Amino acid sequence: MTAIRLAFRLGRWGLVGFAGLGFFAATLQAVGFFQVAGHTAAERAAFGQSMTQLGTQFSILLPPPVRPDTVGGYVQFRAFGSLVFLFAIWALVSASGAARGDEERGLVEVMLASGLSRIRMLAARIAAFACACLLVALATSLGMEIGAVGGGEPVPLQAALEASIVLAALGLSCYALTLLVAQFTSARNAVAIAGSLLLALFLVNSLSRTFDWLQTWRWLSPFRYYELSRPLAPGGNFDAGAALVLLAASIVCASLAALAFERRDLGSPLLRLPARTQPVTYDASASPVWRIPVVRGVYDQRIGIIVWAAGVATLAAVFVVLTKTLVQPLLAIPVLRHYFDTFVHGDVYASFLGFLWFNVAQLLMAGFAIAQVARWSSEDTDGRLELILSNPIARMNVVLERAGVLTVGALFVVAVSGVAVGVEARVQSIDVDSTHLLGAVLLLVPFTLVFAAVGAVIAARIPRATVGLLGGFAFASYLIIELGPLFKWPAWALDLSAFKLYGEPLTNGIDETGLVIMSFIVIVGFAASIVFMQRRDVGA
Amino acid sequence: MAVAAIRTSKLSKDYGLGHGLFDLDLEVSPQEVFGYLGPNGAGKSTTIRGLMGMIQPTSGSAQIFGLDCQRDSVAVKRKVGYLPGDMPQFGSLRGKDVVAYLGGLRGGADPQVVHGIAERFDLDLGRRFREYSSGNKRKLGIVLAFMHKPELLILDEPTSGLDPLNQQEFYRLLREARDGGATVFLSSHVLSEVEHVCDRVGIIRSGRLVKVAELEELHGIRVHRVEIEFAAESSVPEAAVRSAAGVDEVAVVNHRLSCTVKGSFEPLHKALEGTIVTNLVSHEPSLEEIFLTFYREDVTTELATS
Numbered sequence: 097m098t099a100i101r102l103a104f105r106l107g108r109w110g111l112v113g114f115a116g117l118g119f120f121a122a123t124l125q126a127v128g129f130f131q132v133a134g135h136t137a138a139e140r141a142a143f144g145q146s147m148t149q150l151g152t153q154f155s156i157l158l159p160p161p162v163r164p165d166t167v168g169g170y171v172q173f174r175a176f177g178s179l180v181f182l183f184a185i186w187a188l189v190s191a192s193g194a195a196r197g198d199e200e201r202g203l204v205e206v207m208l209a210s211g212l213s214r215i216r217m218l219a220a221r222i223a224a225f226a227c228a229c230l231l232v233a234l235a236t237s238l239g240m241e242i243g244a245v246g247g248g249e250p251v252p253l254q255a256a257l258e259a260s261i262v263l264a265a266l267g268l269s270c271y272a273l274t275l276l277v278a279q280f281t282s283a284r285n286a287v288a289i290a291g292s293l294l295l296a297l298f299l300v301n302s303l304s305r306t307f308d309w310l311q312t313w314r315w316l317s318p319f320r321y322y323e324l325s326r327p328l329a330p331g332g333n334f335d336a337g338a339a340l341v342l343l344a345a346s347i348v349c350a351s352l353a354a355l356a357f358e359r360r361d362l363g364s365p366l367l368r369l370p371a372r373t374q375p376v377t378y379d380a381s382a383s384p385v386w387r388i389p390v391v392r393g394v395y396d397q398r399i400g401i402i403v404w405a406a407g408v409a410t411l412a413a414v415f416v417v418l419t420k421t422l423v424q425p426l427l428a429i430p431v432l433r434h435y436f437d438t439f440v441h442g443d444v445y446a447s448f449l450g451f452l453w454f455n456v457a458q459l460l461m462a463g464f465a466i467a468q469v470a471r472w473s474s475e476d477t478d479g480r481l482e483l484i485l486s487n488p489i490a491r492m493n494v495v496l497e498r499a500g501v502l503t504v505g506a507l508f509v510v511a512v513s514g515v516a517v518g519v520e521a522r523v524q525s526i527d528v529d530s531t532h533l534l535g536a537v538l539l540l541v542p543f544t545l546v547f548a549a550v551g552a553v554i555a556a557r558i559p560r561a562t563v564g565l566l567g568g569f570a571f572a573s574y575l576i577i578e579l580g581p582l583f584k585w586p587a588w589a590l591d592l593s594a595f596k597l598y599g600e601p602l603t604n605g606i607d608e609t610g611l612v613i614m615s616f617i618v619i620v621g622f623a624a625s626i627v628f629m630q631r632r633d634v635g636a
Numbered sequence: 637m638a639v640a641a642i643r644t645s646k647l648s649k650d651y652g653l654g655h656g657l658f659d660l661d662l663e664v665s666p667q668e669v670f671g672y673l674g675p676n677g678a679g680k681s682t683t684i685r686g687l688m689g690m691i692q693p694t695s696g697s698a699q700i701f702g703l704d705c706q707r708d709s710v711a712v713k714r715k716v717g718y719l720p721g722d723m724p725q726f727g728s729l730r731g732k733d734v735v736a737y738l739g740g741l742r743g744g745a746d747p748q749v750v751h752g753i754a755e756r757f758d759l760d761l762g763r764r765f766r767e768y769s770s771g772n773k774r775k776l777g778i779v780l781a782f783m784h785k786p787e788l789l790i791l792d793e794p795t796s797g798l799d800p801l802n803q804q805e806f807y808r809l810l811r812e813a814r815d816g817g818a819t820v821f822l823s824s825h826v827l828s829e830v831e832h833v834c835d836r837v838g839i840i841r842s843g844r845l846v847k848v849a850e851l852e853e854l855h856g857i858r859v860h861r862v863e864i865e866f867a868a869e870s871s872v873p874e875a876a877v878r879s880a881a882g883v884d885e886v887a888v889v890n891h892r893l894s895c896t897v898k899g900s901f902e903p904l905h906k907a908l909e910g911t912i913v914t915n916l917v918s919h920e921p922s923l924e925e926i927f928l929t930f931y932r933e934d935v936t937t938e939l940a941t942s
Contacts, residue, residue, distance in 0.1 A: 284727060284728065284766075374762055375762070376760045376762060377732060377760065377761050377762040378750070378751045378754035378755045378759070378760075378761055379732060379747060379750065379751050379754075379761060380732050380735035380736045380739060380745060380747060380750045380761065380783075381730070381732040381733050381735070381736035382736075383733075383736060386733065386736035386737045386739070386740040387736075387739075387740040387744075388740075392737060392740055396729070396737070475724075478724045478725045479720060479722055479723070479724035479725075480724035480725065480726070482685075482690055482720055482724070483718075483720060483723075483724055483738065483780070484738070484741060485688075485689075485690060485713075486688055486690075486713060486716070486718035486720070487713055487738060487741040487742045488710045488711070488713040488714040488742060488743070489710065489713075489741050489742075490709075490710050631692065632692075633685075633690065633691040633692060634685075634690040634691070635685055635690050635691070635720070
């Protein structure tokens, strides 16, 4: 019981944060439904039809909606569909932290030394996460129910409970899978490898909606079993068998993880390659890269930057292919063809590509910025910054060098992805204006720097809370563009979102006002960060 | 007159609730090895971070070779080699990369010094940082502190994690650095460590400097533990001994009396007049006992004040 209480304590902020996010997101979507869906049967039917069309465009990410003309169907599509990402990320971070992160910090050693067996310790962590996951899922359903009741169309409680169960089961299966993977990797690679596996499983399922050849593999994906239940929509279903498959998969993965944990050395993966013998050296590296500002930071992070670039470029190429696959059948419909010819300026494929890919690219680059800022924050808390500042280097230079490293890294990532988009577009015969493509790609750099500048300010003031606060900023920024149009917020409110500032450069060219505002935020943010950094205590 | 290597004037850092550093006046001369002693949480690291310009003092000032530690922090750090209390994480970087990286930030390190120290401590710089034991991480910290032949070494508990052989090697390295003209400011809670290498010692407790003294001076403060054995036919003058000035912790078991004597032995000698002493043993005070005496005095003073 003590072990479970400790596990809860270790994950309390995740529980509180994700419960808040789930509750907030579901409430807003339910309330938003009544704002936009209309009140008459005809209005609802028209709204449902438009949502179904929207769902078709997003079918690469989310399953098509069922009865989006009802609050249950709408929230199932808009909230419970996208919360899958949230739960998977939470499970990934929590499980890799429980399996290897706490081990790195010496916490596991202390717990085992207290007489707790490995199996019991792992079981306590799993049990705590399962309870936390169910609580967060219930909070999400509660948020939806409050919004639905407020609109006078409550969703049956049984349906809300079933939605919570299946969401929690998905989170638990992602957690158990990450626990298992983490037993076979080095501690520092656990998140990357388990995250790649979860992403691959997600894509296998989501892309199987577009590519038939993937359908034979989608049984492997836990996301497939999640989607088989859609209890919130009237006439929707709760697939108890699929939920049981998720729970069974969780038990199997957790059991295998426990077996592996029993057999491996603390601090080491279960399987490891024999270390290469190399001669002892007493000399410092003679490489000149360590002497050049910015270059040394980029060199230090070279593998991470290359992995980001490869990942983003691969996704970019996939999205170009998807654009072709999705738009082609739409153009075959004469009514839609006429609609596109009237309202879409320029090439239809390019417009869709701008909408589909560059929205995702913005999210990815915001993630890149958060990852970099998290690094600054950990440099501060683990004492690396103190050692850096013990050298004759001004604090201002530390901030500027960090910004320089991030700029070069972001430029490299977006450049590689831009080449991937350009080459794949040519292969797919999509006519993309090369100037607009260059603008859209390069504009991702100041966009990334906006998040970095905000992060730099937070990191200079409260380094321990940086990642959470910056993540909250990104989430709020994204919510503004998602919900602003629904609630008919004024233009100035929408302009507060960094995502809005990016605009639609692939179709409309660079929005100069947005660029000026982004540049202003970047300059002010980093300048403020320098001022705060000069005045703060380091290592205290 | 040579400028002091370190000079602080009423240096304070108040973290609230009585934590921090208060009114520190300290002067360390060039080529001196100064030991800074205190238990955990006494304010040693706070002092060091103040000297390194890592924290802003609440009041007062600190100078290193006449340069202000806040205003001229970059110039100060050109002259200083620093070993923090805990080595930070460098993950998968190899030791040689860590040295090159921090050497690069400094504008260069002496390759021969790096090679020499790494070889003396048998530190393989080809291994990844995360593979290093805590002792090897400490050795890497020592390489980083000494690699540019600094004029002043500021070392925060430098031997923690080092085995006895490597500790001896480190003391030799310190003496060589001092002989080469360097000043050393070394914090520790291990008293035997400062006995090995320091010229002067400062004792800090609860953020306040209790005492600064030459090592010899500390030894000269007589806090001797005395054991006296009386003849069977002799009385034990317990009351007279208890009332003697400077005598404390008196205990009597049969014909044996033990006590501590601070300062002169004369009052005790007078208290023993008219008795037959068959054996008397006086133990030289260790630095530990001196250290504890200072603390006890301070506590007694506080209690009396309150």
